[in-house]
Structure formats: structure tokens, C-alpha cells
Amino acid sequence: MASPTEPRRLALAPTTLARSVEEASVGDAGRAEGALLQVGELARATGKTVRAIHLYEELGLLTPHDRSKGRFRRFARDAVVRVRWISKLQDLGLTLPEIQEVVRAHEESASASHAAAYLRGVYAQKLEETRRKLEQLRELAHELEASLHFLTHCDASCCSTETITSCPSCEHQAAAPAPDLVAGARIH
Amino acid sequence: MASPTEPRRLALAPTTLARSVEEASVGDAGRAEGALLQVGELARATGKTVRAIHLYEELGLLTPHDRSKGRFRRFARDAVVRVRWISKLQDLGLTLPEIQEVVRAHEESASASHAAAYLRGVYAQKLEETRRKLEQLRELAHELEASLHFLTHCDASCCSTETITSCPSCEHQAAAPAPDLVAGARIH
DNA sequence: TCTAAACCTCACCCATACGTAAGAGTTGGA
DNA sequence: TCCAACTCTTACGTATGGGTGAGGTTTAGA
Incomplete structure (x- = not known):
């Protein structure tokens, strides 16, 4: 999954970095x-x-x-x-135009404390968003784990054999339903 | 920050949903x-x-x-x-073409266990990526918190007065350096 | 039978964050 | 002085995930 079109990074500079x-x-x-x-x-x-x-x-x-x-x-x-x-x-999820806004507002603010207040507003909002994203990612990670578990254990042992009634490796008695990430792949 | 161009969602269907x-x-x-x-x-x-x-x-x-x-x-x-x-x-960060790949591989796999193995591979990789992203987001959240703290406490009390030597509200003795998220906004 | 609402297939448009190329000028060490 | 490496501006290209019509057809209830 490596990007096939890597941008040409700069070669090591032969010119002396130390300027007068x-x-x-x-x-x-x-x-x-x-x-x-x-x-x-x-x-x-x-x-x-x-x-x-x-x-x-x-x-x-x-x-x-x-x-x-x-x-x-x-x-x-x-x-x-x-x-x-x-x-x-x-x-943090800001687009460049949004960063433009931040810069503009920051430069236009009369006092330093005014600028600080503006930044506080932006960051407070982003902190909330970041926390929401964290929660979502955590959920996704759990789903991935559950799906991996299902794919390696439940599916192989339960479904390949015909005995659905007893599944020793499953903690839950009921036949574990395939997680969405697994079920979705099987449709069509 | 609400999107100004919301796609037209469908109106409630007046037609009967229950079909024969x-x-x-x-x-x-x-x-x-x-x-x-x-x-x-x-x-x-x-x-x-x-x-x-x-x-x-x-x-x-x-x-x-x-x-x-x-x-x-x-x-x-x-x-x-x-x-x-x-x-x-x-x-999870897959693009639609990538999902295409998953579908294709899944459909082309000869056996169910083969398909499951493929999915396992994809999901295992995504789980790692997700964990890395989680870590990065956690760091960002901490930086945001630190920046907010700095903007509300340290900056106001320390830097506005001239006495850099003693800062009662700062836990660290040294004059707290502005976090990157704060420092970067002040340049230029 | 009539009609509103839903659907059909093109087909072009949008923003984001750069990549890439062209053709020309600059820099600085050898 | 020469040259390689670097930089300049301009300007078009790219990928992603749809949005937004236009112009016409279908559906199903009244």
C-alpha cells in the first residue's frame, strides 16, 4: 500500500549550509x-x-x-x-483555508490577550472534536479486534462444522453473529 | 463551521414503503x-x-x-x-478504490477460508494503523490541553508581567516554554 | 387517467493539497 | 570562469468522493 508516486524529496545539499x-x-x-x-x-x-x-x-x-x-x-x-x-x-483536521482564517484573525487581533482568546476558542473546539474522533477510533479498533477474533476463531470452529449448538472457544453461548465488518463482506 | 452546502437528502416518502x-x-x-x-x-x-x-x-x-x-x-x-x-x-481510512480491491479479492477467492484469510490480513493491518492514529490523536489532545492551559494560565500571569523569575501558578520552576501550538501562531 | 414524487442516464462541476513540468535565472565552490 | 545544484514563476494535472443539473421515464395512489 505504499504510495507509488512519491514526491521527489530534495537531494542532500552539496552547498554549504553554514552561511556567513x-x-x-x-x-x-x-x-x-x-x-x-x-x-x-x-x-x-x-x-x-x-x-x-x-x-x-x-x-x-x-x-x-x-x-x-x-x-x-x-x-x-x-x-x-x-x-x-x-x-x-x-x-487536527483544519484545512489550509481554515488555517488562513486562524492566521488572519490572529494577526488582526488588537491585543495579545485578544489573540490568545481567539486561539483558546479554536483549540477548545478542536479538543472536543479530537475527543470525539478518539472515541470513534476506539470503537473501530474494537470492531476490528472483534472481527479478527471472529475470523480466526468463531468462524473457523463454529461455522465450518455443522454443530452450531456448542462452540467451546466462544464465551457467549449464542452462536456469535458475525460482526458488521465481517458480515458486510459476504453480501452479494 | 457547518457545511453550507448540504446535499439534498430525500424527503419523507409519501409512497407506501410496504410493497406486496x-x-x-x-x-x-x-x-x-x-x-x-x-x-x-x-x-x-x-x-x-x-x-x-x-x-x-x-x-x-x-x-x-x-x-x-x-x-x-x-x-x-x-x-x-x-x-x-x-x-x-x-x-478506517480505505478509499473507494481500495475497497474495490477488497471486494475483488474477496469475490475471487476460491474458498470461504481463503476469503477469511484475506480479510484477516486487511483488518490486521488496519488495526495497526488505527492504533497508530489513536496514539497520534492522543498526543494531539494532550498538546491541545497543554496549549489551552498555557493560554489561560501561564501566558496571562507570567508573560504579561515582567517578573519571569517567579510564576506561582506554574508547577515547573522554569518559565514554561510556549507549546508548539501556541508558539507557532506567534511567528511572523 | 392524471399527477407528484421518485427514478433513470449522462455529463460536467467542486474543493483539497499538493505534483509536475517548462523554461529561465542564481548561487557558490572548484 | 564554469557547472551542478538549487531556485524562480507560471500553469496545468491529479485523485477523491461525491454534488448538481438536464432532460426524460416510471410508479403508484387518487
Whole structure:
């Protein structure tokens, strides 16, 4: 089940990663000390593709610190944190347009506490959703376990022989009905 | 966050659901006794749309028991189980083409035990994946909780004042670093 | 017989999150 | 100076799971 079309990840960079520290524009918004990152470096650092990074920038989720003379994007170090943040929001089930909303609201909020309150709202809602999803997944896991059990034990011992009345390996006396995951496969 | 474009579910059927029992073709593959279902009835019974049912049929996941004189699809009762089965496989993360594969393999397997073995393989793999997902979701839930805690307590009490050295409400002595979900929102 | 509601078969449309390619420019070490 | 590796922009392609008509037919109750 491995994806047959893996995106071309970047090769190991032969160019020196350590850039002259002077370029790190200490005085500016780049709170991160150290060299700036090219888009490929950021991609490698985050496990994303260059295309994904570009997309995030298009959507306003991420902004390069500046550009080189040749218009190469240069990202501050903490862009790595930002990209990971985006990934986590995706894991939480937010779409990129939804993340756009979060960013917009966060940037437009007047005060820091206002921004914090907004985030709290979003996260509280997502926490609830996540808990619901957890519950659903747990149920699915149980169904899978029951189906596996049925497929290996009950079905083989009970149904293959004709004696439905006694099934030593089944805890329940009644002939165990096939779980939905098993029953559904047999229809048609 | 409610979907603005809800698919038109079917209206309550004014037509009598109870069809003449004679139509139920008792002798045939329809193990289910009772009337056959029209596509809309099947849709209502499963919470799917008619279009979805049609799609499942196109993909070979589902087959109507027969057609009426006017080419209306008529499904056996247990088609409901089949559709629910499809839904559960989707919940497990299988795409419709993947479900196609399962169906194909299941139908092509010579013996029942062979088919069971195949299903076991699929389900065992999905069980592992589900457990991994559970673990990931649990982590996310914890991160959300930590972020909510940080946003309501630590951030307000510690960072708004200038005294970083002592934070009465924080259990850890060190100034609590913002969780990724909080830190990421502040970048740029 | 009439009619509303359901159904039929195309067939095109949608959002999401990138993949992929083309053609050209940039970077930096050798 | 040269070249490989990297990056640029533009723009179309892809997969998934249906949604949404259009235009016509069937059903079944009244």
C-alpha cells in the first residue's frame, strides 16, 4: 500500500549550509539567531516539499524573512516552528483555508490577550472534536479486534462444522453473529 | 463551521414503503426476507445520498438485486448492511478504490477460508494503523490541553508581567516554554 | 387517467493539497 | 570562469468522493 508516486524529496545539499553569519540580519524581525534558510533547507527541516512551502506562502501562512539578490526566498530559523505548527493544525483536521482564517484573525487581533482568546476558542473546539474522533477510533479498533477474533476463531470452529449448538472457544453461548465488518463482506 | 452546502437528502416518502410481499423473490439470492428497497429507501436507511449509492454500484461495491420493469434498481434488505460496511471501511481510512480491491479479492477467492484469510490480513493491518492514529490523536489532545492551559494560565500571569523569575501558578520552576501550538501562531 | 414524487442516464462541476513540468535565472565552490 | 545544484514563476494535472443539473421515464395512489 505504499504510495507509488512519491514526491521527489530534495537531494542532500552539496552547498554549504553554514552561511556567513553577517547575513543573519540580527537587528530585524528575525528573532532567530543563525543563518537564514533557503526554501529547500526549510523543506528538509520540516519534511515538507518545496511546493508545499510555496503553497503555504501563497496562502499567507508563512512569509520569508527576505529575498536574496537573485530573488531566492530566505526564511528565518523559526519558520521551521511555523511550518510544524501548520502541520499540526492540519493533523487536527483544519484545512489550509481554515488555517488562513486562524492566521488572519490572529494577526488582526488588537491585543495579545485578544489573540490568545481567539486561539483558546479554536483549540477548545478542536479538543472536543479530537475527543470525539478518539472515541470513534476506539470503537473501530474494537470492531476490528472483534472481527479478527471472529475470523480466526468463531468462524473457523463454529461455522465450518455443522454443530452450531456448542462452540467451546466462544464465551457467549449464542452462536456469535458475525460482526458488521465481517458480515458486510459476504453480501452479494 | 457547518457545511453550507448540504446535499439534498430525500424527503419523507409519501409512497407506501410496504410493497406486496410477493415481489420479494424468496427463492433467490436475497437471503433477506421482506420487500426489496428502492435506491432512495436504501439511501435513507443508510444516511447516504442516492448519488453515493450509484457511485458504489459503479465501482462494483454494491449490486442491486434486480431491476423493475422500468429499470428502477431494487435492492435486497441486506444491502443496508453492505452500505454500512462500506462506510466503516471508509472510516478506517480505505478509499473507494481500495475497497474495490477488497471486494475483488474477496469475490475471487476460491474458498470461504481463503476469503477469511484475506480479510484477516486487511483488518490486521488496519488495526495497526488505527492504533497508530489513536496514539497520534492522543498526543494531539494532550498538546491541545497543554496549549489551552498555557493560554489561560501561564501566558496571562507570567508573560504579561515582567517578573519571569517567579510564576506561582506554574508547577515547573522554569518559565514554561510556549507549546508548539501556541508558539507557532506567534511567528511572523 | 392524471399527477407528484421518485427514478433513470449522462455529463460536467467542486474543493483539497499538493505534483509536475517548462523554461529561465542564481548561487557558490572548484 | 564554469557547472551542478538549487531556485524562480507560471500553469496545468491529479485523485477523491461525491454534488448538481438536464432532460426524460416510471410508479403508484387518487
